[in-house]
Amino acid sequence: MAKPRKSDLFQRVSIRYTIFIYFTISALIMILLIGLSVYGRLTGQFSATIRKENQTVINQVNLTMDSYLRTVMKLSDSIYYGVIKNVDFFHQSETVNSEITLLYDNNKDSVSNIALLSKDGELLCAVPAARLKTGTDVTGEEWFADALEHPENLHFSMPHVQYIFDNGENQYRWVITLSRAVEITDGTATAQGVLLIDMTYASLQYMLDNIPLGDQGYLYLVGSSGELIYHPKMQLIDAGLEKENVSEIYDCRDGNYQETWQGKKRDIIVKTVGYTGWKIVGVVPEQGFTLNEVKTRLFMVFVVAFFLFLLAVINAYISSKITAPIKELEKTVNALEEGDLDAEVSVGGSYEIQHLGRSIGNMARRIQALMDDIVAEHESKRKSEFDTLQSQINPHFLYNTLDIIVWMIENEQKQEAVKIVTALARFFRISLSKGRSIILVRDELEHVRNYLTIQQKRFKNKFTYRIEAGPEVLSLASLKLMLQPLVENAIYHGMEFMDGDGEILVKVERQGGRLCFIIEDNGLGMTAEQARGLLTGETKSTSGKGSGIGVKNVNERIRLYFGEDYGLTIHSEPDVGTRIQIHLPAVPYEELVEKEKES
Amino acid sequence: MTGKENFFWIFYGLVLLGLFLLSSTDLIIKEEEAGIYPISVIVGDTTDDQYVNFRKGMERAAIELNGDVSFITLYEKGSARQQREMILREQEDGSQALIVDPVEEGMIAQIRQESRASIPLILINAKPGEAWELENAVSITFDYHGMGRRLGEEVLKEYGAQERVCLLEAESPNGADLLFLQGFCEAMEEEGGLVRTLSCGRGSGTEAFLEEVAQGGPEKAVLVAQDPEGLIWAAQLLAETKEAADLVEGLYGRGNTVSALNYLDKGIVQGLCVTDDFSAGYLSVKAAVELAQNRVVKDTGFLESGYIRREDLRDEKYEKMLYPIE
Numbered sequence A: 001m002a003k004p005r006k007s008d009l010f011q012r013v014s015i016r017y018t019i020f021i022y023f024t025i026s027a028l029i030m031i032l033l034i035g036l037s038v039y040g041r042l043t044g045q046f047s048a049t050i051r052k053e054n055q056t057v058i059n060q061v062n063l064t065m066d067s068y069l070r071t072v073m074k075l076s077d078s079i080y081y082g083v084i085k086n087v088d089f090f091h092q093s094e095t096v097n098s099e100i101t102l103l104y105d106n107n108k109d110s111v112s113n114i115a116l117l118s119k120d121g122e123l124l125c126a127v128p129a130a131r132l133k134t135g136t137d138v139t140g141e142e143w144f145a146d147a148l149e150h151p152e153n154l155h156f157s158m159p160h161v162q163y164i165f166d167n168g169e170n171q172y173r174w175v176i177t178l179s180r181a182v183e184i185t186d187g188t189a190t191a192q193g194v195l196l197i198d199m200t201y202a203s204l205q206y207m208l209d210n211i212p213l214g215d216q217g218y219l220y221l222v223g224s225s226g227e228l229i230y231h232p233k234m235q236l237i238d239a240g241l242e243k244e245n246v247s248e249i250y251d252c253r254d255g256n257y258q259e260t261w262q263g264k265k266r267d268i269i270v271k272t273v274g275y276t277g278w279k280i281v282g283v284v285p286e287q288g289f290t291l292n293e294v295k296t297r298l299f300m301v302f303v304v305a306f307f308l309f310l311l312a313v314i315n316a317y318i319s320s321k322i323t324a325p326i327k328e329l330e331k332t333v334n335a336l337e338e339g340d341l342d343a344e345v346s347v348g349g350s351y352e353i354q355h356l357g358r359s360i361g362n363m364a365r366r367i368q369a370l371m372d373d374i375v376a377e378h379e380s381k382r383k384s385e386f387d388t389l390q391s392q393i394n395p396h397f398l399y400n401t402l403d404i405i406v407w408m409i410e411n412e413q414k415q416e417a418v419k420i421v422t423a424l425a426r427f428f429r430i431s432l433s434k435g436r437s438i439i440l441v442r443d444e445l446e447h448v449r450n451y452l453t454i455q456q457k458r459f460k461n462k463f464t465y466r467i468e469a470g471p472e473v474l475s476l477a478s479l480k481l482m483l484q485p486l487v488e489n490a491i492y493h494g495m496e497f498m499d500g501d502g503e504i505l506v507k508v509e510r511q512g513g514r515l516c517f518i519i520e521d522n523g524l525g526m527t528a529e530q531a532r533g534l535l536t537g538e539t540k541s542t543s544g545k546g547s548g549i550g551v552k553n554v555n556e557r558i559r560l561y562f563g564e565d566y567g568l569t570i571h572s573e574p575d576v577g578t579r580i581q582i583h584l585p586a587v588p589y590e591e592l593v594e595k596e597k598e599s
Numbered sequence B: 001m002t003g004k005e006n007f008f009w010i011f012y013g014l015v016l017l018g019l020f021l022l023s024s025t026d027l028i029i030k031e032e033e034a035g036i037y038p039i040s041v042i043v044g045d046t047t048d049d050q051y052v053n054f055r056k057g058m059e060r061a062a063i064e065l066n067g068d069v070s071f072i073t074l075y076e077k078g079s080a081r082q083q084r085e086m087i088l089r090e091q092e093d094g095s096q097a098l099i100v101d102p103v104e105e106g107m108i109a110q111i112r113q114e115s116r117a118s119i120p121l122i123l124i125n126a127k128p129g130e131a132w133e134l135e136n137a138v139s140i141t142f143d144y145h146g147m148g149r150r151l152g153e154e155v156l157k158e159y160g161a162q163e164r165v166c167l168l169e170a171e172s173p174n175g176a177d178l179l180f181l182q183g184f185c186e187a188m189e190e191e192g193g194l195v196r197t198l199s200c201g202r203g204s205g206t207e208a209f210l211e212e213v214a215q216g217g218p219e220k221a222v223l224v225a226q227d228p229e230g231l232i233w234a235a236q237l238l239a240e241t242k243e244a245a246d247l248v249e250g251l252y253g254r255g256n257t258v259s260a261l262n263y264l265d266k267g268i269v270q271g272l273c274v275t276d277d278f279s280a281g282y283l284s285v286k287a288a289v290e291l292a293q294n295r296v297v298k299d300t301g302f303l304e305s306g307y308i309r310r311e312d313l314r315d316e317k318y319e320k321m322l323y324p325i326e
Helices: A006-012 A015-084 A093-107 A142-149 A201-208 A234-238 A294-337 A351-390 A395-410 A414-435 A441-458 A484-495 A528-536 A551-562 A589-598 B003-024 B049-065 B080-092 B107-115 B128-132 B144-159 B175-190 B206-214 B228-240 B242-247 B258-266 B277-292 B310-314 B316-322
Strands: A111-118 A123-127 A154-156 A174-186 A189-200 A218-222 A228-230 A255-261 A264-272 A279-285 A438-440 A463-469 A477-479 A502-511 A514-521 A567-573 A577-585 B037-042 B067-072 B097-100 B121-124 B137-142 B165-168 B195-197 B221-225 B248-254 B271-275 B305-308
Touching: A015 A093, A015 A111, A015 A154, A015 A174, A015 A189, A015 A201, A015 A218, A015 A264, A015 A279, A015 A294, A093 A111, A093 A123, A111 A174, A142 A154, A142 A174, A142 A189, A174 A201, A189 A201, A201 A218, A201 A228, A228 A234, A234 B049, A234 B277, A234 B316, A294 A351, A294 B003, A395 A414, A395 A441, A414 A441, A438 A441, A438 A589, A441 A463, A441 A477, A441 A484, A441 A502, A477 A551, A477 A577, A477 A589, A484 A502, A484 A514, A484 A551, A484 A577, A528 A551, A528 A567, A551 A567, A551 A577, B037 B049, B037 B080, B037 B277, B049 B067, B049 B277, B067 B080, B067 B277, B080 B097, B080 B107, B097 B277, B107 B121, B121 B128, B121 B277, B128 B137, B137 B144, B137 B277, B144 B175, B144 B221, B144 B248, B144 B271, B144 B305, B165 B175, B165 B228, B175 B195, B206 B242, B221 B228, B228 B242, B228 B248, B228 B258, B242 B248, B258 B271, B258 B310, B271 B316, B305 B310, B305 B316, B310 B316
Parallel strands: A463 A502, B037 B067, B037 B097, B097 B121, B121 B137, B165 B195, B165 B221, B221 B248, B248 B271
Antiparallel strands: A111 A123, A111 A189, A154 A174, A174 A189, A218 A228, A218 A279, A255 A264, A264 A279, A438 A477, A502 A514, A514 A577, A567 A577, B271 B305
16 A cells, blocks of 8 residues: 655644644754763763772772882881891891781781791791791792892782691681892801791782772782782682683783673773782773663653653644634634635734734625625626516517407497407506516416407407416416416417317416416427427427517526526427416515515 | 544653653662572581581672571581481571582482472582482582592502502591592402402591501501591591501592691692582582572583692692682
């Protein structure tokens, strides 16, 4: 099925909906644009703030870590430069031991062991008191070798379990060993040795655990060679149960990075701890610093939908306010279209609509005036046409009648001549009837009687006639000169060439609300086609000898005056005769005359 | 307003209401609640000496996954009756999952059948097949049979198939002990190695024990302990009694305790089969929580184990496995 075109759709939609839809779409676009830009800006600012905070946290952790390591390094310096160096160790070992113990006591929260070892791996001093495990060779330990290899440096080992001491406990300690080469004085001789300070791994954990980095962030510590020193899930990573992207990170310089790890985006902050070269790595999953949570997104949709709702309500109000006067105007135009030119034209709304309303009002009034003019003109035309029809009396009829009268006077038929002249006079008096179109039925019958009297004489009594009318119809109204043309038609068409005695019957009767005139003759008759031709004018009603007012004209006059429901009907059969019926409304004469006067 | 307009506004209102409920309330989209899952761990021992690393892993998982773990020991080691009572008690007390180190094979299936309970169950140190037969249960275990075989092979490699390998049997062997022994004996038999089982156990006294060891002949004996407790007992005896040390050339067994590792470090124990108990503990609680959440738990297969000698103690791999960072 073909889809309706957009323009067709809008053609079917009211102006109110069109305004509403356009306003609402515009509002939606605006809300989306504003919403997206605000959302983007907020998300950006939120992310930037979180990143800044995370950076601050990492910097703070770095400072703490740096401070912690410096404390341990200072402890190492204090032990070396304050206690061991330039002291005859073998003669003052007790003093050395007690001073180291004092320093240990001050730092025992973060220090597990302090030990002084000779270059050969012999334990010279240990705090707290401990001995080396039997068979332990510390010279093979990495921290020991590093210290002797680079005596100028302090060395931090990776986290390890401290195995070398036999402390008789069924416990183990994870430590990070700080070692350095020291010079041990024995009398006048000096020898190299190694000072060991074991930092407890727990103290490092304490510093790095539970650092808040966004919602699900964490940090870990990587050694300078990429080994994990601390991770919240260190044990699980070592066991292969968790993974961390250490290999790619430890090469990175200090700064912020973004990476995708195990399908999730995350922010990485790298900060190097001074001296050790260790790197603190902050990991913040993207969802910890963006507003991308499902509920947040839905809330944004809700806010957009809510504002759109408010704007739609306002749009609906505005569109109905604008279009209400147009709608009223449309109703008026519909009424005008249906012919009610008197309908009140609503004038309201904005200037343009008011102007339109006034214009339509003016137009309706102008149409009304024009239509009145047309009706008046039509009436006038009808009247003049009517008058013209009435005045169409054949002069030939008058000449023939006067000829008969002359003939009668010459043949001394004075009485007959008087009778004809009287009939002719009455005929003309009724024909004039003071110019009125409507006369009494009585007068119309009188008129046709006078006519028949004259014609009977003309045709030497070739036919007889009867006029029948009850008294109830005589005072009703009839159209003037209505019967005469029909009787004329009966004489000239039916009687003139007839062999036997002709008979003409004129009868008037009331049939309910109708008045029925019947003109019946036993003349030659005619075919149905000829009868129809009489009404349409195709068949000439007379041979040119009659009054000249044809059957067609009578019918038209009746219809013009009384309407299409009234008029003539003709029933005729050849050699049998013709019956013409005239139907008029049964209206009292006075009533119709009054109405005529009013119009 | 027309019917269509009314429908539009009502529909829009309902959409707004729906969006509000979705975005600003917990009626439809619920915030992930940090549910706490009570989990009971019932072992077959009277102490947690053998479960130190296991507990560390367990606690780590409990912190991460909001498990509330109760570690329950028995009054009598290896008592199936007590363990059964404990299981039933914990089930009734509302544990959402049980982690059980069964003292007897098939016991758990029987308890389940009788109690008609089907709360999530994690079997540790049991045959994997035992969990397969149970509904809503998984197995977290090591290849004890393979460990026994490995130890057998190592002993054979060190001493050959001579008749001086003495087996110190467990007093109340559990499933793991039996599998370990089975694997060890299989490896020995395959190479024609003879194993002499000592009839004097830990309860017989030192003298009787040493006497029986000495009956093996002039050559020093090689002791193999079936269970970790036996290994510690023997190591302690060797460390404290010169006569014992003179009679025994090597001590082997399995165990993860710091004591066992210390004996290995001191050279009293020559070879040790070790297991990654931290991972076992972690995975047990993780599986328990996942089953309590009606999630599917993947089969972990056998967890990592190995055979170590003294020099392997410093190996980074074993260091972190045997001395887990808390």
